[in-house]
Structures are given as C-alpha cells and as structure tokens.
Amino acid sequence: ELAKGINCLDKIVLRESRCRSAEVYLYGGHVTSWKNENGEELLFLSSKSIFKPPKPIRGGIPLCFPQFSNYGPVKSHGFARNRIWEVDTSPPPLPSNYSSNAFVDLILRPTEDDLKMWPNNFEFRMRVALGCEGELTLTSRIRNINSDGKPFSFTFAYHTYFSVSDISEVRVEGLETLDYLDKLKNRERFTEQDDAITFESETDKIYLSTPTKIAILDHEKKRTFVIRKEGLADAVVWNPWEKKSKKISDLGDEDYKYMLCVEAAAIERPITLKPGEEWTGRLELSAVPSSYSSGQ
Ligand code: TA6
16 A cells, blocks of 8 residues: 655555565665564664655665666666656566565656766666565566667666674575675675675675575574575675774664675676667565574
8 A cells, every 4th residue: 555654755565464564665666674474574774764865765675776886877876766766557567477466566767867867768667576475576677768779788786685683693695606896805806715605894795697596594583585586697795894884874883783785686797778678687585484503
C-alpha cells in the first residue's frame, strides 16, 4: 500500500504475510526495509539518514546508476538514488518465473537536468517483489530509447546494506580465489586468498567475474544471507570501519559494527545498449538459518 514515510516521503509497503514485509521509497526507488517471518529487520538503515532530497538515503538498497562510484562523468553512484520515481502502471510483462504475490513496479525517466549531465534517454523499470518464502527480489530493466541512434554504456550496483549482529563475527563465502580491485590501494588488482572473507578493518573491494551465488554468514544470529544475481558479474564488499565512519555524517560512529555492504554490480565491463535494447539485472536476497560458527 502507498504510505507516508519519514519526512512525509511517499513509500510503498509490501506485505507477504503477517510479519514478512518490505518497504520502498519513491525517492530513489530505494528499498529501506525487508523483514522476515519474525518481523526482524534484515537490512541496515542508518538512524542518522536524513530522508531529505537531494541526499540519498543511507542504508537499505541504494541504486547506483548510470555510474558506480566516481569512475565516470556523473557524480558518485549516479543520480537514480536522488530522483523521485513513479509507480509504473503499465509495465511490459516479466517472465512468468518472476511472479510473486506482493510486488510493485516503479519507473524512472531522465529529467532535463539529467540529460544535460548524461545525454542519454532511457527507461529504468524496477520491480520489487516479496516471494512466498520471504525472499526479496529486485528486477531492473534499463532500455536505451535514444532517438538519435546513439548507444550508451553504464555501470550499475545494488548497493545493499545488510544488517549484521557483529561485523567481526561475519564471513562472506563465494568470493575466494577471485581477483578484486582494492579501492583503498588506488584500485590496484589483487587475488583473494582461498579462505572465506572476514573483517577486521576498512574494506572496499570490487570482486570481478563473481559467481551468481554469494553467502554472508552471521555467527551470532545463526543466519545466512544468500545473494543470487543475474546480469551482474561483479560484487563490491564494503565496510567503512571506525575511522571512515566518523567522516560519514549520516552514519553513526558505531554503525560499522552492525552493517556490511555486499553489492551485486556490473562495473568491470560496463553494459552497452543500442537504441531499443534492454538490459536486465536481477537480485534475489534470502535469509536462511545457518549452523556457521566463527571457528569454521
Ligand atoms: O560501494 C562502496 C563505495 O563505493 C565506498 O567507496 C563508499 O564511497 C560507499 O560506496 C558509500 O558511498 P556513498 O556515496 O553512498 O556515501
């Protein structure tokens, strides 16, 4: 249902059952909440997020389009997360296996200012859906509608902030032995060791050509987040840790202990579309009980 959220910004509330729900603000097309069958919040949302345009909401799932980070002509992470999206009342049909009983379709088109900044006409449609097992799915479809025959290229990320009980008791599986670009070392390329990733300091890495499935194991909660992705070859792993957190005004000083970003992304090889072509990038998140113990 359409509701008024923080600072009276419009948001859509999806309910799959008594406790399973998700919320998405029209501002940024920004998912800010995903709750499980116990009504537990699974996404991290900063208590210092100001919910006032043009600042993006801090936490949840910011959409980075048409550019991830500051590697390109527009501002860092692009402008999709700073725009007011609309409910899409006539979306083209999605494949039947994308069906679910609780979903909303949103659409973003460029403003005149956007076209000055990034001279490409597009339609960015996104379906946010809650499945009957509580899984949260975001399906983005971006179409080039340039009338001048011009192709365009973009990079993209679902910048997902997961809620974790204690970052020092979390590990990520599925990225072992892969190459990554380390933003803290001037994006130099390294190869990950063959152990699961754990956290004891600031981390900001773009893993390349990653598998479709990545797992985030939370020891204390005995919970595993499972990321499944399509059309998104890379994955960014980010935690600002203590020092960097203090420099982020809309993040609490201690928040880094309770959040981890693992972002399904298309970065190393930008997506190029000719007029009329469409790209689909799909993210499915689920949270399942796990028997992980930090000693493993
Ligand atoms: O995805 C990781 C990252 O690019 C970090 O370098 C950090 O800048 C983070 O995104 C948050 O960016 P934001 O613009 O939302 O503060």
